[in-house]
Amino acid sequence: MSFIFVLIPEIMVWGCGALLIREAVRRWRGGWISTLSLGLALSVAEEFIIQQTSLAPLNWMGVTSSNGRLWGVNLFYFLFMLGYESVWIVLVPIQVAELIFPQQREKPWLRTRGLVISGVVFVFGSFLAWFLWIKQARPMVFHVPDYQPPQATFLVGIAAIISLVFVGYRLRTLQAKPNPARTAPQLWRVVLTTMVLVLPWYLLMSLLFIPKPVPVWE
Numbered sequence: 001m002s003f004i005f006v007l008i009p010e011i012m013v014w015g016c017g018a019l020l021i022r023e024a025v026r027r028w029r030g031g032w033i034s035t036l037s038l039g040l041a042l043s044v045a046e047e048f049i050i051q052q053t054s055l056a057p058l059n060w061m062g063v064t065s066s067n068g069r070l071w072g073v074n075l076f077y078f079l080f081m082l083g084y085e086s087v088w089i090v091l092v093p094i095q096v097a098e099l100i101f102p103q104q105r106e107k108p109w110l111r112t113r114g115l116v117i118s119g120v121v122f123v124f125g126s127f128l129a130w131f132l133w134i135k136q137a138r139p140m141v142f143h144v145p146d147y148q149p150p151q152a153t154f155l156v157g158i159a160a161i162i163s164l165v166f167v168g169y170r171l172r173t174l175q176a177k178p179n180p181a182r183t184a185p186q187l188w189r190v191v192l193t194t195m196v197l198v199l200p201w202y203l204l205m206s207l208l209f210i211p212k213p214v215p216v217w218e
Helices: 004-028 032-050 059-065 075-100 112-140 151-173 187-209
Strands: none
Touching (some): 004 112, 004 151, 032 075, 032 151, 075 187
């Protein structure tokens, strides 16, 4: 609750960010591959440009503050957040919203005025998130010395964002055609896919957040 003031800027960044991503993909007539690519671009923007959490050597990151840094990046934390932010903050909310409003799932939701307002709120929220985290919380709460990432790191981040947006646009045609007769996948396929995806995620989470890791099946 001490950090509840951060909620509003984060809603402005992630809420409007996810809304703008969905709008772009629908206007491109793209699918989930394009959405994921743009979600990764938004995650890179958060980690490299807005709050720069994956760049600053933060002590509370455990092993990553000393052993997990590569080329000035908290590598384990960055990989973890790429998955967390693109999936749980972009893909899942969009999917849930479209399940709630199935008749509107294939249509754009914003007009020109809505796009402009969402864009302005996103940019202003990004500035607030940057200021509150880098200028207030990081030095005053976490007592982290002032850290300025190299300019080359920012340029790499910007290049990655542009590349991911371009990939999302180019892959917009890779979308499965609607099939009313399509059935749910078999249970063994779901279980196998879950096990394959959960293992690397668990390893990253263990390295970052769990002092005494528990077995992955728990």
